Amino acid sequence: TQLLEQSPQFLSIQEGENLTVYCNSSSVFSSLQWYRQEPGEGPVLLVTVVTGGEVKKLKRLTFQFGDARKDSSLHITAAQPGDTGLYLCAVNTGGFKTIFGAGTRLFVKA
Amino acid sequence: DVKVTQSSRYLVKRTGEKVFLECVQDMDHENMFWYRQDPGLGLRLIYFSYDVKMKEKGDIPEGYSVSREKKERFSLILESASTNQTSMYLCASRKARNTEAFFGQGTRLTVV
Numbered sequence: 001t002q003l004l005e006q007s008p009q010f011l012s013i014q015e016g017e018n019l020t021v022y023c024n025s026s027s028v029f030s031s032l033q034w035y036r037q038e039p040g041e042g043p044v045l046l047v048t049v050v051t052g053g054e055v056k057k058l059k060r061l062t063f064q065f066g067d068a069r070k071d072s073s074l075h076i077t078a079a080q081p082g083d084t085g086l087y088l089c090a091v092n093t094g095g096f097k098t099i100f101g102a103g104t105r106l107f108v109k110a
Numbered sequence: 111d112v113k114v115t116q117s118s119r120y121l122v123k124r125t126g127e128k129v130f131l132e133c134v135q136d137m138d139h140e141n142m143f144w145y146r147q148d149p150g151l152g153l154r155l156i157y158f159s160y161d162v163k164m165k166e167k168g169d170i171p172e173g174y175s176v177s178r179e180k181k182e183r184f185s186l187i188l189e190s191a192s193t194n195q196t197s198m199y200l201c202a203s204r205k206a207r208n209t210e211a212f213f214g215q216g217t218r219l220t221v222v
Contacts, residue, residue: 002152006152009150030208031208033210033211040215040216041215041216042114042200042202042213042214042215042216043153043200043211043213044213045210045211048210088152088153090211092207092208096141096158096160096166096207097155097158097168098143098155098202098204098211099155100145100152100153101152102150102151102152103152
């Protein structure tokens with residue numbers, strides 16, 4: 001069983017559509033990170049959420065941390081082909097470890 | 111511009127070979143990590159190092175070892191490569207706990 005469960009695993013949508021992907025856990029975290037990984041590259045940090053209920057916006061991307069700090073969502077408005085990639089959530093566990101979810105693979109068709 | 115550099119983008123090795131994957135960062139970061147990435151499993155932590163000559167096992171250390179003789183370099187060693195170690199290997203570094211991790215471009219290793 002993974003510490004972080006991401007859903008859906010795969011999403012294929014048309015340009016201009018909205019979408020939401022989720023990152024869930026039964027554990028409480030002090031913070032949670034979202035990364036995007038494009039084909040052939042390593043993951044790149046998008047945002048870190050820290051406070052329960054926090055909402056952060058990055059252009060057309062909206063990130064929310066659950067009130068209980070166990071889950072998070074990423075909403076993309078008017079998706080574009082450039083949003084295509086693997087979206088990963090990650091948390092820092094006790095000590096130095098950073099644990100990742102399996103990711104949501106998004107494909108936006110022009 | 112921050113940079114994590116992995117020595118090879120693609121590698122093909124034979125079963126039983128000893129394989130070295132090299133990672134160098136130019137950001138004076140304390141912490142460095144090796145992950146492998148497989149479809150449906152995400153990134154799984156193999157080993158990490160929080161300082162020079164210090165190393166800790168991650169979640170899947172079996173069949174791997176690491177070396178951190180200098181702060182900027184973290185090497186992953188496959189003592190005797192096996193086909194189930196065919197994967198994408200990602201190196202990452204970060205300044206301290208709860209800070210952003212920077213990743214290299216990955217090494218796609220195929221063991222035949």
